[in-house]
Amino acid sequence: MMTLFGIPAAALFGQLLLGLINGAFYAVLSLGLALIFGLLNIINFSHGAQYMMGAFVAWLGLTYLGANYWVALLLAPLVVAAFGIVLERTMLSRLYKLDHLYGLLLTFGLALIIEGVFRNLYGISGIPYAVPKELAGGWNLGFMYLPIYRAWVVIASLVLCIGTWLLIEKTKLGAYLRAATENPALVQAMGINVPIMITLTYGFGVALAAFAGVLAAPIYSVNPLMGSNLIIVVFAVVVIGGMGSIMGSIVTGFMLGLLEGLTKVIYPEAASTVIFMVMVVVLLIKPAGLFGKGA
Amino acid sequence: MTTNSVTTPSVGSTKPVSRQAIFVGILLALGLIAPFAVYPVFLMKGLCFALFAAAFNLLLGYVGLLSFGHAMFFGWSAYITAHAAKEWGLTPEIAVLLGTFVAAGMGAVVGWLAIRRQGIYFAMITLALAQLMYFVALQAPFTHGEDGIQGVPRGHLFGLIDLNETMNMYYFVFGIFVLALFFLYRVINSPFGQVLKAIRDNEPRAISLGYQVHRYKLIAFVISAGLSGMAGSVKSLVFQLASLTDVHWHASGEVVLMTLLGGVGTIFGPTAGAYLVVTIQNYFATLGSWVTIIQGVIFVVCVLAFRAGIIGVLRPFLKKRGIEA
Numbered sequence: 001m002m003t004l005f006g007i008p009a010a011a012l013f014g015q016l017l018l019g020l021i022n023g024a025f026y027a028v029l030s031l032g033l034a035l036i037f038g039l040l041n042i043i044n045f046s047h048g049a050q051y052m053m054g055a056f057v058a059w060l061g062l063t064y065l066g067a068n069y070w071v072a073l074l075l076a077p078l079v080v081a082a083f084g085i086v087l088e089r090t091m092l093s094r095l096y097k098l099d100h101l102y103g104l105l106l107t108f109g110l111a112l113i114i115e116g117v118f119r120n121l122y123g124i125s126g127i128p129y130a131v132p133k134e135l136a137g138g139w140n141l142g143f144m145y146l147p148i149y150r151a152w153v154v155i156a157s158l159v160l161c162i163g164t165w166l167l168i169e170k171t172k173l174g175a176y177l178r179a180a181t182e183n184p185a186l187v188q189a190m191g192i193n194v195p196i197m198i199t200l201t202y203g204f205g206v207a208l209a210a211f212a213g214v215l216a217a218p219i220y221s222v223n224p225l226m227g228s229n230l231i232i233v234v235f236a237v238v239v240i241g242g243m244g245s246i247m248g249s250i251v252t253g254f255m256l257g258l259l260e261g262l263t264k265v266i267y268p269e270a271a272s273t274v275i276f277m278v279m280v281v282v283l284l285i286k287p288a289g290l291f292g293k294g295a
Numbered sequence: 296m297t298t299n300s301v302t303t304p305s306v307g308s309t310k311p312v313s314r315q316a317i318f319v320g321i322l323l324a325l326g327l328i329a330p331f332a333v334y335p336v337f338l339m340k341g342l343c344f345a346l347f348a349a350a351f352n353l354l355l356g357y358v359g360l361l362s363f364g365h366a367m368f369f370g371w372s373a374y375i376t377a378h379a380a381k382e383w384g385l386t387p388e389i390a391v392l393l394g395t396f397v398a399a400g401m402g403a404v405v406g407w408l409a410i411r412r413q414g415i416y417f418a419m420i421t422l423a424l425a426q427l428m429y430f431v432a433l434q435a436p437f438t439h440g441e442d443g444i445q446g447v448p449r450g451h452l453f454g455l456i457d458l459n460e461t462m463n464m465y466y467f468v469f470g471i472f473v474l475a476l477f478f479l480y481r482v483i484n485s486p487f488g489q490v491l492k493a494i495r496d497n498e499p500r501a502i503s504l505g506y507q508v509h510r511y512k513l514i515a516f517v518i519s520a521g522l523s524g525m526a527g528s529v530k531s532l533v534f535q536l537a538s539l540t541d542v543h544w545h546a547s548g549e550v551v552l553m554t555l556l557g558g559v560g561t562i563f564g565p566t567a568g569a570y571l572v573v574t575i576q577n578y579f580a581t582l583g584s585w586v587t588i589i590q591g592v593i594f595v596v597c598v599l600a601f602r603a604g605i606i607g608v609l610r611p612f613l614k615k616r617g618i619e620a
Contacts, residue, residue: 043415109594116588236423276427287411
């Protein structure tokens with residue numbers, strides 16, 4: 001068996017791949033958080049719950065409507081985004097003039113409700129979701145076995161992240177968005193409907209989370225609690241990266257996922273805490289975050 | 296005879312103070328007779344969470360810092376006290392003090408890190424650090440992982456008073472609660488507390504007035520962490536158990552809920568909120584995750600429509616009668 005640094009190469013690359021996949025989820029989720037934070041100035045604590053909802057909508061669609069994976073990948077984000085938009089219009093929009101902390105508390109409460117409802121209905125043991133047959137199987141790369149679905153998750157997330165980055169940095173719509181992040185009152189005065197932009201941005205951020213949830217469904221089982229532990233790690237990722245830059249969120253997410261995978265091989269006991277420790281170090285060296293500006 | 300004639304005029308001349316004294320006196324009396332009417336373990340659980348919420352409220356209500364990681368102090372000091380009482384055989388008062396000091400020490404480190412950022416980032420950092428400490432608790436051998444530390448001996452207070460007697464335990468907990476709440480009251484109404492409120496209301500201004508804002512925030516954080524730890528320590532003696540439940544982020548969320556529901560920035564609000572939440576937990580315990588849903592709904596309702604909280608709503612009414620709540 002081939003070894004690298006005394007570790008079997010297959011195990012090393014296997015864990016790195018898993019790390020990359022986790023990193024993809026961190027990137028997509030922190031990207032959505034950063035977008036929402038930029039325009040709404042709230043931290044969306046229900047992001048994890050909405051990720052979980054994405055997975056559940058995919059599973060429900062498959063079970064009750066016979067909607068396959070590809071339909072779910074398209075529709076689940078839309079369904080969850082519609083749900084998010086209703087939340088934004090009916091509740092979040094009442095809080096914009098208040099302290100930002102209220103937005104955090106409200107979305108925390110919403111996360112508790114959503115998770116509680118799904119736990120009541122489906123328990124906590126987790127429901128399997130089959131890998132779509134087009135992506136089943138794997139390739140033997142010589143040094144490791146690469147399941148096709150896992151490669152697909154990494155590629156799809158990368159495409160999504162880069163697509164979002166292009167949308168925000170290179171299009172006119174993105175320019176409006178960036179302008180509204182800087183100065184909503186001025187953008188409104190230019191005749192652009194900022195409240196609708198805010199609503200759609202929240203919907204888009206939520207859709208990203210749900211998309212990640214659908215991607216995650218065949219890898220991790222569909223579980224009402226799958227989002228709540230993930231979201232805390234994503235918060236740490238956001239603190240490390242700083243929410244100032246879109247590309248920063250993406251890069252930080254993938255890097256930290258890889259680091260976590262690497263830790264699992266070298267020192268498994270620290271795998272669940274390594275990201276938090278990185279956060280401590282970053283706070284000591286660069287409190288604003290690696291890509292952040294100001295406080 | 297002479298003492299009577301001295302005290303009477305002073306009571307008459309400062310009427311608002313005496314109203315306050317009567318109000319506090321009634322509350323104290325209620326606390327003293329309560330275990331004869333209500334299940335004492337329920338009361339003790341409420342007192343532990345009330346102290347936890349009051350300590351948390353010092354940060355949220357008087358410095359404007361939302362910590363989403365206070366469970367780490369609460370849960371970890373429970374482990375420390377449980378371990379000290381069970382494995383080292385320390386007396387309960389020493390075990391509780393040890394838990395309190397460890398929590399205050401943790402608070403110093405966590406606070407030092409977290410106050411580098413403000414607002415939402417502060418909340419996320421405290422939450423992430425609490426999750427770090429949760430994983431440490433999950434893996435450290437002395438915490439016994441999922442089992443927790445069970446069968447913690449309550450011991451004899453000062454080596455004399457047997458705390459296995461429920462009433463003795465109740466008055467021990469009640470005494471700690473009253474002392475801690477009085478301490479918090481003094482902190483809030485001291486010059487130090489005034490500076491904290493100035494930081495809450497306008498931090499740049501406090502800085503320009505020459506206050507070392509970071510130092511004030513850190514001291515407040517340490518006090519809050521220490522007293523949260525004291526609450527956790529006492530709880531581990533009451534239930535003779537220290538478990539992962541108390542270090543989980545759910546506990547951090549619950550203390551926020553208690554404070555919000557009772558009234559942020561009020562003295563008795565956290566106590567009211569804590570008893571309400573504990574009551575809900577007890578009534579709906581058999582319904583499993585319904586407790587979570589109900590807590591979520593209370594969060595949403597409080598944030599949208601009831602931001603002053605119970606005591607916050609009653610406050611103007613009480614103030615008219617010379618009572619500060």
